[in-house]
Amino acid sequence: MGVTLIEFSLDKRSGVATYMQIVQQVEQAMRLGRLTPGDRLPTAAEVVGRLAINPNTVLRAYRELESRGLVEPRPGLGTFVRRSLARPRDPALERRLAAWVRDAREAGLGPDDIRALVESALSGGLIGEATA
Amino acid sequence: MNALELAGAGLRYGRTWALRGCFASVPQGRVAALVGPNGAGKSSLMRLAVGLRRADEGEVRVFGEPPRGANLPRVAFVAQDKPLYPELTVAETIRAGAGLNPRFDTPGARKRLDDLGIPQRKRIRQLSGGQRAQVAITLAVAKRADLVVLDEPLANLDPLARHEVMEGLMAAVAERGLTVLLSSHVVAELAEVCDHLILVSQGRVQVAGDIEELVAAHRLLVGPAGGPPAGSYDVVGRSDTERQTTLLVRLRGPVHDPRWTARELSLEDLVLGYLRAPDAVLAPRPVAL
Structure with a gap:
């Protein structure tokens, strides 16, 4: 057994099915570059030994990730990350976002306000957004 | 293959039927919740499943055969009061388990207890309720049973111990491909753990099937x-x-x-x-x- 690279956590009040929470957390870790091609996902036994959930839930999440082409099972070895979802880092972009978040906080916005603004901007709902 | 099948199974104590005409099946590899009010027949159903009683009507099959004779080593039962000998040490308890069960996995049992941080020099009576539950489950797993039946495994445990016992049990399911039937009357805590349901009420199986x-x-x-x-x-x-x-x-x-x-x-x-x-x-x- 190799080292455990990521651990899952569950939000029982989110209304999102448990297996889908695991799928989303793997995808998130891949996007952030915390999981890269060749990394082994924790085994079902490792996951349920921490979360006290049904092992079939973990296997279902891994099957879903496999059908999305993100991971592949290697019999007897485990389930491995197949590709990268991480984009090349853009320090300038990250600096501007950090500055913007700081401005938003100083303007008195809380995390939920900030998330709502970002969601709105993503869906094109902010006034003054460039359409060209 | 079904790990457990009840086909019109019934059980009576004297002239009183505790269960009648029960139909249910639990496919291999599932974790089945056995729920229902107190006195509905949960314990009777478990006694049938593990061969402590023979059905007075209908049939009970464990991996296709009645739960008796050569088929019995495939089934393990953890009773609600976790009946262990209080004066034995944990190590002596494991030795007793090895002496009583032909397929007993002694190294596996020792390793599991080490992983759980349960000292084997200690006497059973010195352990916490959660640790006693872990020892009882360890014996059931080490017996290399394929169907493990647990009567209220979480009763009388504090929230942390409940979580740890469930973690240990689910890890054993993942590693060994066990089928589990566990009874509880707290349905909420079963939702993440169980994928199969047997609801018993008034001495019969009222609902049975895949939870999803x-x-x-x-x-x-x-x-x-x-x-x-x-x-x-x-x-x-x-x-x-x-x-x-x-x-x-x-x-x-x-x-x-x-x-x-x-x-x-x-x-x-x-x-x-x-x-x-x-x-x-x-x-x-x-x-x-």
């Missing part, structure tokens, strides 16, 4: 008082106020009536709904029988 399929097949319909909505469904339960009617239904097809809203149910809601409607029975008879 059961949840997907039921809806709570809320609409105006009076006539039920158009559509194809069976009504399990109903409550009425002057203005509003609420129906718990099992869908057979879509319900189309814009005045009604349909909501999915949690496992707990589903179980409560059936317990409030004792005449509604949903326990399909296995095709193979």
Whole structure:
């Protein structure tokens, strides 16, 4: 057994099915570059030994990730990350976002306000957004 | 292959039937919740499953054979009071387990207890309730049983110990491909753990099946008082106020009536709904029988 690279956590009040929470957390870790091609996902036994959930839930999440082409099972070895979802880092972009978040906080916005603004901007709902 | 099958199984104590005409099956590799009110017949059903009693009617099969004789080593039972010898040390308990069970996995049992941080020099009576539960489950797993039946494994444990016992049990399921049948009357704590349901009430199996399929097949319909909505469904339960009617239904097809809203149910809601409607029975008879 190799080292455990990521651990899952569950939000029982989110209304999102448990297996889908695991799928989303793997995808998130891949996007952030915390999981890269060749990394082994924790085994079902490792996951349920921490979360006290049904092992079939973990296997279902891994099957879903496999059908999305993100991971592949290697019999007897485990389930491995197949590709990268991480984009090349853009320090300038990250600096501007950090500055913007700081401005938003100083303007008195809380995390939920900030998330709502970002969601709105993503869906094109902010006034003054460039359409060209 | 079904790990457990009840085909019209019944059990009586003297002239009183504790269970009658029970139909249920648990496929291999599943974690099945056995739920129901106290006195409904949960313990009797477990006694049948592990071969402590023979069915007085119908049949009980464990991996296709009756639970007796050469088939018995495939089944392990962890009773509610976790009956261990209080004066034995943990190490002596493991040795006793090895002496009593032909296929006993002593190194596996020792390793599991080490991983759980349970000191093997200690006497059983010096252990916490959670640790005693872990030792009892370790014995069941080390017996190399394929079906492990646990009667209220979480009763009398604090929240942390409950979580740890469940973690240990689920890890064993993942590693060994065990099938588990566990009883509880706290349905909420089973939702993440169990994928199969056997609901016992008034001495029979009222509902049995895959939890996800059961949840997907039921809806709570809320609409105006009076006539039920158009559509194809069976009504399990109903409550009425002057203005509003609420129906718990099992869908057979879509319900189309814009005045009604349909909501999915949690496992707990589903179980409560059936317990409030004792005449509604949903326990399909296995095709193979």
